[in-house]
Amino acid sequence: MEIRERLQNIETFLRQYGIEGEDAFIVLTTFYLRLHNPKPVSKNLTFYKGQGEALLSKLNNDILLIEQLEDYISNDIKGDSLPIAYQYFLSKKFRDNTGKFFTPKEVAEAMSNMLNIQEGAIVFDPTCGGGTFLTSVLKRWGKSKVKIIGNDIDKSLVFLTEVLLLIHNTNKDNKFEFHNHNLYSDFDAFNKLFGKVDYILANPPFSMQIKSLDISSPLFNLGYRNSDALFIDLCFELLKDGGKLVCLVPHSLVANKDFQKFRTEIEKRWTIKGVFILPEGVFNTTSNTTTRADIIILNKGKEEEKSNVVFGNISSVGVATSQKQKEPVENELKEILKQSKVLTSLN
Ligand SMILES: C[S@@+](CC[C@H](N)C(=O)[O-])C[C@H]1O[C@@H](n2cnc3c(N)ncnc32)[C@H](O)[C@@H]1O
Known part of the structure; x- marks a missing residue:
């Protein structure tokens, strides 16, 4: 059945x-x-x-x-x-257009595979929803120790994430923290994490309008008054130097001319490690949104040594991207990440 x-x-x-x-x-x-x-x-x-x-x-x-x-x-x-x-x-x-939809497991797993396993790393998903990313992280870390932090504005989703993580946990030394805050206004709740996080893995709500701010956000100050700008600047504050952000963002942010200044500002403070353009309909199995999304991989701070940026135009992610498509579907993203030179460049 x-x-x-x-x-x-x-x-x-x-x-x-x-x-x-x-x-x-x-x-x-x-x-x-x-x-x-x-x-x-x-x-x-x-x-x-x-x-x-x-x-x-x-x-x-x-x-x-x-x-x-x-x-x-x-x-x-x-x-x-x-x-x-x-x-x-x-x-x-x-159905309420609240930007609530879950990332397909195949995409979340590929994104957590982009993280280098570090003993005792702190991994944070600030908009953890159904806990898909954090559960993938727990599986990826296996016997290695990890501290996992989840936050979501919806407390029933924080409950779901906690249940999944506790059921999947096999290492008694792992640590967990769960928060139920509005990421875009309850800044004080996250102060104590500033500069401490090794990895952020996320699929935040896309392009929500934000009118005013009482913290400093260089991207917001450039005129990008939306959640995407604030999210990336907050991640910058949360990460350690050299810490990594692996995140889904609206395709427009990667491709549109309107976001040129946005991208230039990012290049000033981050090292871009990779960009994966995902196929249309990537959320077809988990929601009825047609929103296009791409994965960006950024390391906090400018690295002295110049490295290659991995750029992938991905045609399949292992899930049906339309009602017509029948599974099983190829997973080009997973295959690309099997190449050691790709993983080395992403880290
Ligand atoms: C696109 S969903 C992704 C959920 C999860 N990361 C996943 O992929 O399964 C975005 C999530 O952000 C949460 N969210 C929306 N606004 C938020 C806010 N202001 N602060 C924290 N979380 C928020 C929603 O409740 C939802 O779970």
Whole structure:
């Protein structure tokens, strides 16, 4: 049975108890928490778990429903499909044009493969959404130690990220921090991270208008009064010297003449390591947006030694880019990253 069919069955059963939307997602996730029983890192997780247990107590041990939930989990023990379940139960959120859509796992994995594994590195996703990037980082680091920090404006997404990371964690020395702040106004919340982060991996909301700022942002001051400018300048503050930003940005930022001054300003303070132009429809499987996005790889500071910039015009990323395309689809991005000379140039 397909995931959607399983979710539909759970939805039908839960509706009989008046449980739907976010509550249905919380019930399913609480079942995962019961199975794995991880120690919560944040109060947010404790809060949602309490809510989930309260909802589960309403179900009067409905055997058929419990069987549905157990069947779902037995097909996906580690909850890799929880972001899909989130989108299924909270579909309205994704229709409201809030810039909320998840990055396909294939793209997130390729982007985390661009990071050099460093023992004890601090990796931050300031708009972590469904936790896809951070889960990929945890898998990539494997037995090596890492500190992972996630933030999102939506606290139910911070919950989802925490659950996935705790379920996937296999190294007891790893550290986790979860925040629920508005990245574009709660600057004080991030002060203590300034200059400390090794890697930022992200797919922030694109091109949101920002009227005024009470921090300094060189790109904003050039007249680019949007979230893309502020995001890159904030990342600059957060990273250590030489730290790396691997990020999805709107294609216009890479290609349009209007962003020439933007790109020149970036070149003054960053070393551009790579740019990958992604195919149209890259978010086709996770959202109905047609937004075009590219990956940029920047190291903080100007490197003395001149290095090659990796430039890739990518035609496939391992996911269908239109309704017509049938999977499995080639993954040119993954293949390119197997070349050691590409990885060396990106680092
Ligand atoms: C395009 S989604 C990407 C999510 C995630 N990085 C992924 O790829 O699955 C952008 C995310 O940014 C979050 N977001 C939007 N505005 C934000 C803000 N002002 N501060 C922090 N997060 C924000 C949204 O809730 C959403 O989860």
